[in-house]
Amino acid sequence: MKHLDLSLYLVLDPDLCAAFGMVETARAAVAGGAKIVQLRDKRADTARMIDTGRALRAVLSGSGARLIVNDDVEAAIAIGADGLHIGQEDIDTPTARARIGPDMILGLSVETEALAAAVDPDIVDYAGIGPVFATPTKADHKEPIGFAGLARLVRICPVASVAIGGLKAAHVGDVFAAGADGLAVVSAICGTPDPEAATRDIARNIKKVYG
Template sequence: MKTFDLSLYLVLDPVLCADIGMVETARAAVAGGATIVQLRDKHASTAAMIETGLALKQALAGSNALLIVNDDVEAAIAIRADGLHIGQEDLDAGEARRRVGPEMILGLSVETEALAAAIDANVVDYVGVGPVFATPTKPDHKHPIGFDGLARIIKLCPVPTVAIGGLKAEHAADALAAGADGLAVVSAICGKPDPETATVLIAQAIKEARK
């Protein structure tokens, strides 16, 4: 049985993180309470992803935070990342599982109830559900689903869920009330002058919402 904590899931954005860098942003966020860090860079080569991923792995060593690689199976395997996250337009989930093996955590993005109902819990370990709100960090995203849509989709998911899409500290209570196991954030941490403090605020909001 794989164990992982989706509470506060940071998705790194190379553009937003440019001033501080992805590695330093991740280090600060984990110090502030981030439980998972995802390396997402749609324009990087596999070699560049591996280089950044290894630096991230070193930065997160000694913490309990897990490192997930977005979309790039080869990089995830080479880094020996804790997991791989794929979207609906990426590799098929069954094929991804075959390539990464049984031990690696596999996450999948889900935007509709039909996709949620089709999840195979023997293949996928968790799903990212959204976008809850429209967000500039992913201009090609699907139509925002809101908290009502989030709740409907989560109800059909046979695996743990993390809500994503324009979420900030003030949305923690609504996201968890909709059934999400955690919040995935990008701009609420990436690009902030003090990523650690920004993370602490979200972590506190999640803790409060769980009381």
């Protein structure tokens, strides 16, 4: 089983990150305590994903933070990313695992109890569970599950889990109380005037929970 620190997981959004750019936002966030950075850009083609991903990999080098690519298998492989994250409507998990090999991290989005129970721990390394709240950063998201729903899915899911969907620094305690291993944030870091300080605030709250 791969060792994963999911505690503070940044999902990059090109629009929200426009003021600083995704690469600089990621650098600042990792300096502030982000452990995983996911490159998500639904409008980018594979070539652009590779260019951005290589720049991210360079800026994250030596930090210990992991780089995950959303959806694009070819880009994840070409970048030499640490992992790939896919949704339920994307490539299926056995095919994804066959493509990326045994060593790359594979994450899967999970929105219902049935999907949580169906996760195969021999293939998938972690699940992104949510959305906890409605969020404008993903227009086609499923019905929000709230913290009670998060706790139910976490209990059922056989792999490590990271909560996602409208989460901010103030939600850290509720996320960990529900049993999740971390929280994924977008607008709580991307688009803030000081991404490093915003990340540090969340990291500080996580440290309080962990003791």
